[in-house]
Amino acid sequence: MDQGTATSAIGGTADCFYSRAGTAILPMVVRAEGIRFWDEAGKDYIDGSCGPMVSCLGHGHARVIEAMAAQARRLDYAFTLVARNRPNAALAERLARLAGPGFERVAFGSGGSEAMERALQFARQYAVATGQDKRTRIVTLEPSYHGATIATLGISGDQSQSAFYRGFATISETVPAPMPYRRAPGQSVQAQEAASAAALEAKIRALGPETVLALVVEPIGGITRGGNVPTAAYMRAIRETCTRHGVILVFDEIITGIGRTGPMFAMEHWPDARPDILVLAKGLGGGLAAIGAMLAPAAMVDRLAELTGFEFVYSYNAHPVACAGALAVLDEIEERGLLANARARGRELEAGLRALAAKVPLIGDVRGCGLYYGVEIVRDRATGESLPQALRPMEKMRNQALAQGLMVYARATSGGKYGNWFMLAPPLNVTATEIAEILDRLERALRGFAAEVAGLPAA
Ligand SMILES: Cc1ncc(COP(=O)(O)O)c(C=O)c1O
Numbered sequence: 001m002d003q004g005t006a007t008s009a010i011g012g013t014a015d016c017f018y019s020r021a022g023t024a025i026l027p028m029v030v031r032a033e034g035i036r037f038w039d040e041a042g043k044d045y046i047d048g049s050c051g052p053m054v055s056c057l058g059h060g061h062a063r064v065i066e067a068m069a070a071q072a073r074r075l076d077y078a079f080t081l082v083a084r085n086r087p088n089a090a091l092a093e094r095l096a097r098l099a100g101p102g103f104e105r106v107a108f109g110s111g112g113s114e115a116m117e118r119a120l121q122f123a124r125q126y127a128v129a130t131g132q133d134k135r136t137r138i139v140t141l142e143p144s145y146h147g148a149t150i151a152t153l154g155i156s157g158d159q160s161q162s163a164f165y166r167g168f169a170t171i172s173e174t175v176p177a178p179m180p181y182r183r184a185p186g187q188s189v190q191a192q193e194a195a196s197a198a199a200l201e202a203k204i205r206a207l208g209p210e211t212v213l214a215l216v217v218e219p220i221g222g223i224t225r226g227g228n229v230p231t232a233a234y235m236r237a238i239r240e241t242c243t244r245h246g247v248i249l250v251f252d253e254i255i256t257g258i259g260r261t262g263p264m265f266a267m268e269h270w271p272d273a274r275p276d277i278l279v280l281a282k283g284l285g286g287g288l289a290a291i292g293a294m295l296a297p298a299a300m301v302d303r304l305a306e307l308t309g310f311e312f313v314y315s316y317n318a319h320p321v322a323c324a325g326a327l328a329v330l331d332e333i334e335e336r337g338l339l340a341n342a343r344a345r346g347r348e349l350e351a352g353l354r355a356l357a358a359k360v361p362l363i364g365d366v367r368g369c370g371l372y373y374g375v376e377i378v379r380d381r382a383t384g385e386s387l388p389q390a391l392r393p394m395e396k397m398r399n400q401a402l403a404q405g406l407m408v409y410a411r412a413t414s415g416g417k418y419g420n421w422f423m424l425a426p427p428l429n430v431t432a433t434e435i436a437e438i439l440d441r442l443e444r445a446l447r448g449f450a451a452e453v454a455g456l457p458a459a
Contacts, residue, residue, distance in 0.1 A: 021392070024399045032059035035426060035434050037407070045402065048438050049409035049425045052223070053255045053372070055287030057332055058427040064288045064328040071324035080317045087323035094330055095280075095295060098264050103278055104298035108291060108323065110316040112254035112281030113147030115292030116216075119277050120151060121312050123214045123248045126300055129307035132246075135213040139203055139247070141177035141196075143224035143414045146216060146252050155216055158224065160415030173207060175199040177221070180228055181365040181376060181384065182418060193230060197237035209245035214277075216250040219266045223255075224413040226374030226421035227367050235273035242276075251275035254292070255372070258283035258329070259339050259428050262346065262370035269369075276300075283428075289325030290316075338428040345430050346371040352439040353424070360446045362453070364419075371428060376421040377449075387453065389416035397422055400448040406441040 008016070015026055027039040035058050037045045050056055057064065071087060078085040092106040107122070109115050120138065127135040140146065142157030153161065154169035157177075165171050178193045204212050215238065221228040242249040256266035257280040267274055281292035304310050316322075333339065350366065353373055357363040364378030377393060379385045387393040394410040401408045401422075410422030426438060 024395075024402070027402065034058040034060070035430060035438075043405065045405050045407050046434070046438055046441060047407050047426075048401070048442070049407065049423045050283075050427055051287065051407075052282070052409050053260060053423065053425045054282045054285075056258055056260070056283035056428050057286045057329060057338075058429060059287065061286060061288065061328075061332070063332055064286050064325050067328035068288060068321050068325040072321045075320050078320055079315065081311075081313055085318065085320040085323070087320045087327060088318035091293075091323040091327050091330075094327060095293060098330070099278060099295050102274060102276070102297045103295035105296050105301035107294045107296075108318040109293075109314055110290045110319065110322070111292045112279070113149045113152045113292075114314060115279045115281050115294050116147045116152045116155075116252060116254070117149055118292075118294045118312070119216075119250050119279050120155070120214070122294065122296060122300075122304075122310055123250070123277065125308065125310050125312075126248075126304050127213055129304055132210070134208075134211050137207050137212045138172040139200065139207075139212060139215045140172040140174055141217055142174035143177060143418055144174075144216075144218055144252075145222050145224045145413070146218075147254075156224075158414050160417065172216070173203055175203050177225060178228070178230055178234060179225065179418060181367070189231065190233065193234040194237075197234055197241065200238055201241050204241065204245050204247060209247070212245060212247045214248040214250050215242050216252055218252045218255065219269075219275075220256050220261055220369070220372070221367075221374070222252075223409065223411065223423065225418070226376055227369075227372055227423065228374070229269075229367065229369055232270050232273070235270040239270075239273035239275075248277060249275040250277040250279060252279050254279055254281040257281075259333055259342050260370055260372045260425065261368075262339065262343050264333075264339065284326050284329065285322060286325065286329040289322040289329075291319070291322040291326050333428060336429065341430075342371040342428040345426070345432065345435050346373075348432055348435045349373060349424060349426070349438070352435065356439065356443055356446065360443070360450065362446065362450050365421075371425055371430070373424045374421045375424065376419055378419070384419075386416065386419045391453065393420045393453070394422065396452055397445070397449050400452065401442070401445040403448065404441045404445040406438065406445055408442075408445075 029037040031038045096104050138155050140155045140157050144157045146152045146156045150169050155172035157174040178196045180189050183192045278295040285291040353366045365376040379387045394412050398410045408422045
C-alpha cells in the first residue's frame with residue numbers, strides 16, 4: 001500500500017503540490033458516511049468542519065446521491081448556449097424565492113471561485129453597458145479570501161502573497177476588516193468597526209467614486225478572519241457607503257450561505273444591509289455537486305440582457321446533475337428542519353468550546369454563530385500574543401487532531417499576521433451525541449498540541 005503519495009515517482013495525490021516543510025502525510029481516506037471518514041487501515045476520523053465548510057449534510061447522503069444519479073440517467077449534460085434544462089430553472093426559482101426580493105436571477109457555475117469571478121464579470125459588464133466604463137476598481141477587506149483563480153486571488157486581501165501578484169494579477173484596493181479580537185489597546189468593538197467603515201468611505205473618495213465598481217465582503221469572517229461576526233451598525237454603514245457612491249455591494253456567502261450561520265443566508269442577520277449581488281457555493285452542493293451560484297436583481301440582469309447581454313459562458317454552467325443535487329440539498333434542509341437543528345447544535349458546540357477555553361489556556365478566542373465557529377490559538381491569553389509562524393502552529397494542530405481522529409479546517413492565512421485559528425463547522429444534521437464526540441476528540445487534540453508546543457523552543 002503506497003501511503004507516501006507525495007513522494008511517488010509519478011502521479012501522486014493533490015498534496016504532492018503542497019509545501020513539504022513540516023507536512024505530515026495525510027490519511028488516504030477510502031470511505032465516508034455521515035460525519036465520518038475511514039482510512040485504508042480502518043481508522044475513523046470525524047469531519048469536524050465539513051472539509052472547508054462543504055459537506056453540509058455529512059457524507060454519502062442517499063437523497064442527494066439518488067437525485068444526482070436519477071438526473072444523470074435522464075439528462076446528463078446540456079450546454080447552456082444551445083439548450084435549457086429543467087433542474088437549472090427549478091434551482092434558480094428555488095434560490096430566488098429563498099433569497100427574496102432583489103435576487104430574482106441566478107447564474108450557476110462549478111464552484112466558489114468561478115461564481116465569484118462571475119460576480120466580478122457581471123458587475124463590470126453592467127457598468128460598461130450602462131455608460132459607467134470608468135468603474136474598474138474592486139475594494140475588499142484586508143484580510144479576506146475570495147477564491148483561487150488569478151482574478152479572485154487578486155481580490156483576496158492577503159499581503160503575504162504580494163510576490164506572486166506583483167506584475168501578474170490585478171490587486172484590489174483594501175480597507176481593514178474589523179478584527180474584534182485584535183483591537184488596539186483601549187479600542188471598543190464599535191470604535192474599531194467605525195474606523196473600518198470610515199476607511200471604506202475614505203478609500204472610495206480617494207479613488208474617485210466614479211472609478212469604483214464593487215465592494216466584495218465575506219459578511220462573517222471566512223478562513224482568513226476565523227468566523228468573526230460584525231455588528232448591524234457596521235453592516236449598515238458599508239451598505240450606505242456603497243449606495244451613496246453607486247458601488248455594487250457583493251456578499252461572498254460561499255461559506256456562510258445555505259444555513260451555515262443559522263438562517264439560510266448570513267445576509268438575513270442584517271435585513272437593512274442587503275447586498276446587490278450574493279455569491280454561494282460549498283454547502284449548496286453538499287459536497288456531492290460541484291456548484292456555485294451568483295444571485296442578482298432581475299432589474300440589473302434584464303437590463304443588461306437588453307443592452308449587451310452577459311455571455312461569458314463556462315462549459316459546466318447550470319449543469320443539470322449539479323442543479324439536481326443542489327435541489328435535493330435544499331429539500332433535505334427544508335423538509336427536515338435542519339436550520340433549527342443547526343442553531344440548536346450550534347449552541348451546544350459554542351457552550352462546549354467555551355467550556356474547553358476555560359480549561360485550555362492556549363485558546364484565546366471562540367467566535368462565530370450558527371454551526372460555524374473559529375477557535376483562535378494564542379501563546380498567551382492575557383496579551384493575545386500569537387504563536388510564532390515558524391512553529392507552524394496550525395499544521396501541528398491539524399496533525400494533533402488527525403491523531404485523535406478529528407479533521408478540522410486549519411491553515412495559516414496572511415502569513416500568520418492576524419493570528420492562528422481553526423474552524424469547526426459540522427454538518428447541519430449533526431446530532432447532540434456527535435457534537436459531544438467532536439468536543440471530546442478536540443479536547444484530547446488540544447492537550448496534545450499544548451504539550452507539543454510547550455516542549456518546543458520559542459521560535
Ligand atoms: C469566502 C470564500 N470565497 C471563495 C472561496 C472559493 O471557493 P472554491 O474553493 O469553491 O473555489 C472560498 C473557499 O474556501 C471561500 O472560503
